[in-house]
Amino acid sequence: MNFDFSDDLKQLRDQARRFLAEQSPPKVVRQVLEGGEPYAVALWQAMAEMGWLGAAIPEQYGGAGLGYEGLCVLAEELGRAVAPVPFASSAYLAAEALLLAGSDAQKRRLLPKLADGSAVGCFALAEGTGNPDPAHVSVRATGGRLTGSKWPVMDGDIAGFAVVVARDDGGETALFLADLAADGVSRRKLTTVDPSRDHARIDFAGAAAERLGARTGWPLVQRLLERAAILVAFEQVGGAQAALEMARDYALERYAFGRPIGSFQAIKHKLADVYVAIELARSNAYYGAWALSADAAELPLAAATARVSATEAFHLAAKENIQTHGGIGFTWDVDCHLYYRRSKQLALALGSAPWWKHRLVELLEMRNAA
Amino acid sequence: MDFNDTPDEAAFRAEARTFLQANAEPKSRARPVLRLGDLGGDAVAQCKAWQAKKADAGFAAISWPKRFGGREASPILQVIYHQEEENYAVPRGLFEIGLGMCIPTMMTYAQPEQLDRYVRPALRGEEVWCQLFSEPAGGSDLAALRTRAERDGDDWVINGQKIWTSGAHLSDFGIIVVRTDPNVPKHAGLSFFFLDMRSPGIEIRPIHQMSGASHFNEVFFTDVRVPDAQRLGAVGQGWQVSLTTLMNERLAVGEVHRPDVEDLLELARALMLSGNGAVRERIADWYARTQGLKFTRFRTMTALSRGQTPGPENSIHKLVNASKLQDIASYGLDLMGMAGLVMDDDLAEAYAMFQQALLSSPSARIAGGSDEILRNIIAERVLGLPADIRVDKDRPFSQVPTGRR
Structure with a gap:
């Protein structure tokens, strides 16, 4: 039994934590949150220089070849730092879409750019209200031209290209590459509950589209979402842990009724419950990391489980962090809301909790029927 | 990995x-x-x-x-x-309590010739041991126990009452913590002994549980004589010895509790309710918790495999499992609707497993450290939050306020 990250990866985690404490402090998150820049550009460049953007991209395509466990470790630390960068879009979704579905030429053309940061990719699935569902895909890619609207698209206003879920000439769901600077693409930055991360509405009016690989069908989208869900689960666990530590630290230094509020069981038990939720989520995320790196048959169920656990844990940790702080936690100047906003942003990206719960039970039933 | x-x-x-x-x-x-x-x-x-x-x-x-x-x-x-x-x-x-808690305590504090006498019969199951800790006035607050032991020559004379003693009626020997000095603060006035459960003056009465079963006992002591040679640790060191016992609580080994989430899924399927969205969400939540615990155990095993000792973070297992069991049992009955209350073996779904668990599961949240105590352990020993302020800590035990019960 070796259900832990290797010493090398733990070292990577320590390095990443130190680096992000310096390069992505709350001040940097707020810079984006308050509209100073669309994402933390300097941080992003530094991440590119360290090879993080291509962590799980094979070396033959310009990546660092750290593998998925390495990417999971980085995801956790980026989540802890609430980093305001398009990492999930570029490294989990666009890169994974290329690796899963792209032709060798497409991989050669785009993966090195994702790895060195010269291109940012995003994933355009949602078309307004609703969870991932092939019936909700109405954007068409007819004769190599995209028509229709996608929103919200995470990092849609930052990215240079998008992987777009659309219907092909035969009406089948498939993935298409779209250059977002091309004619026929218009973008509008959206106001969201978490302005520390970019979101856009992208309207395609006959924009040029290139089919990603040759595969069609919804299972490909599903597979991409599952792989990304495991990585996002690590971000959620990292964010939840940071929120818990913030609450713990405040409970130790804040005095009321002549004693630290952390000595009251009302606070202790609340934070113990948060700890429990995070540990369960962390363990499920570890299993997801294993499934990703082993490309195991259990991956879909592992992903849904990690997703459900991590979403619950981050939401709980973020809201109880505010509650532990009391009134001061509701102010703009205290950082509680950074976690609260991010917890909901990550909970909705890739589909909300009820959708993943249904998926989880569906997978259980399939497993039991087999 | x-x-x-x-x-x-x-x-x-x-x-x-x-x-x-x-x-x-x-x-x-x-x-x-x-x-x-x-x-x-x-x-x-x-x-x-x-x-x-x-x-x-x-x-x-x-x-x-x-x-x-x-x-x-x-x-x-x-x-x-x-x-x-x-x-x-x-x-x-x-034998779980004897071999998991009593004998390891003996190994730390008993004399070599006593170990030669007691360990092997316990290991082979020839002699059964029980642990006499909790009292009517000392449950979560164990150190508030009142059973007295007074020195009389080479013996100690015990008077008082223990409660929740699993298997006392089947036991040959027991370990017991008692108060030997009520005039010092509560933790300082305790001493620890082992004794023969057939000593004159011991009366064992089974406790009729709300589930109908009787796993536990009340044990009454009336002038029970225990030789001083059976004292474990110094006079007044009983609290420290008790902590050794409690630390030996066996590692969470993934005991299977039924009904589990798979039983619930099967029940929902049998009742044609598995397509219901609300039911599916509940099942998913419990499945995620179950798996989370399973993989937390794998992380613990990894630590053990590397020679590390698991710490207070292990409290998570019982804390999560006990409530999950109670909630799954209760929800199972809800799925059965009006027939959920029926326990007759020939009529009830799933051999009445859900109904039995409904009635037995409250004890899981109390026995072996209540939910509240486990949350305190996590808050204090894992998260580093301050201990409760204790109004009884520095007072002689005899002056500590008590309620009517």
Whole structure:
């Protein structure tokens, strides 16, 4: 039994934590949150220089070849730092879409750019209200031209290209590459509950589209979402842990009724419950990391489980962090809301909790029927 | 990451499997083996026979020193054995406290000749041990116990009452913590002994539980004499000795609680309710918790396998499992609708397993550290939050306020 990250990866985690404490402090998150820049550009460049953007991209395509466990470790630390960068879009979704579905030429053309940061990719699935569902895909890619609207698209206003879920000439769901600077693409930055991360509405009016690989069908989208869900689960666990530590630290230094509020069981038990939720989520995320790196048959169920656990844990940790702080936690100047906003942003990206719960039970039933 | 055993672990697992295959019946999933209830006559004999077999084959005390019949092996092998044994319907429930808590305490504090006398019979299941800690006035606040022991020559004379003593009526010996000085603060006035459960003046009365079963007892002491030679630790050191006992609480080994989430899924399917969105969401939540615990255990096993000692973070297992069991049981009855209350074996769904668990599960949230105590342990010892302010800490015990109960 070796259900832990290797010493090398733990070292990577320590390095990443130190680096992000310096390069992505709350001040940097707020810079984006308050509209100073669309994402933390300097941080992003530094991440590119360290090879993080291509962590799980094979070396033959310009990546660092750290593998998925390495990417999971980085995801956790980026989540802890609430980093305001398009990492999930570029490294989990666009890169994974290329690796899963792209032709060798497409991989050669785009993966090195994702790895060195010269291109940012995003994933355009949602078309307004609703969870991932092939019936909700109405954007068409007819004769190599995209028509229709996608929103919200995470990092849609930052990215240079998008992987777009659309219907092909035969009406089948498939993935298409779209250059977002091309004619026929218009973008509008959206106001969201978490302005520390970019979101856009992208309207395609006959924009040029290139089919990603040759595969069609919804299972490909599903597979991409599952792989990304495991990585996002690590971000959620990292964010939840940071929120818990913030609450713990405040409970130790804040005095009321002549004693630290952390000595009251009302606070202790609340934070113990948060700890429990995070540990369960962390363990499920570890299993997801294993499934990703082993490309195991259990991956879909592992992903849904990690997703459900991590979403619950981050939401709980973020809201109880505010509650532990009391009134001061509701102010703009205290950082509680950074976690609260991010917890909901990550909970909705890739589909909300009820959708993943249904998926989880569906997978259980399939497993039991087999 | 991998889930593979080391070569040593794999060899041990194979050895355990061979032993179990040759000596025990595999469990059937359909009808769960519930924990032995009242452990009446025949069941006790079965437990004892199985324990002797297990001890003789070297699987009863895997991490104990060799001189006491153990293998001096890493605790990871103990966990592996439990994992394997969990697949078999073996009679259990009689020796866990004795071998998990009483004898390890003896090993730390008893004299060598006492160990020579008591350890092996306990290991082979010939003698049963119980632990006499809780009292009507001392549950979560164990150190508030009031049972008195007064010195009389070479003996101590015990008067008072213990409660929630599992298996007292089946036990040959017990370990007990008592108050020897009420005029010092509560933790400082305790002493620790082992005693013969057949000593004159001991009266054992079973407690009729709300579930209908009787696993626990009240034990009354009237002028019970215990030789000073059976004291464990110094006079006044009883609290420290008690902590040793409690630290020996066995590692969470993934005991299977039924009904589990798979039972619930099966129930929903049988009742044609598995397509219901609300039902599916609840099942998903419990599945995620179940898996989270399973993989938390894997992380603990990894630590054990590397020779690390698990700490207070292990409190998570019982805290999550106990409530989950109660909630799944209750929800199962909800799914059955108006018939959910029926327990007749021929009519109830799933052999009335959900109804039985509804009635037995409240104890899971209390026994062996209540939910509240476990949350305190996590808050204080894992998260580093301050201990409660104690109004009784520095006062002589005799001056500490008490309620009417």
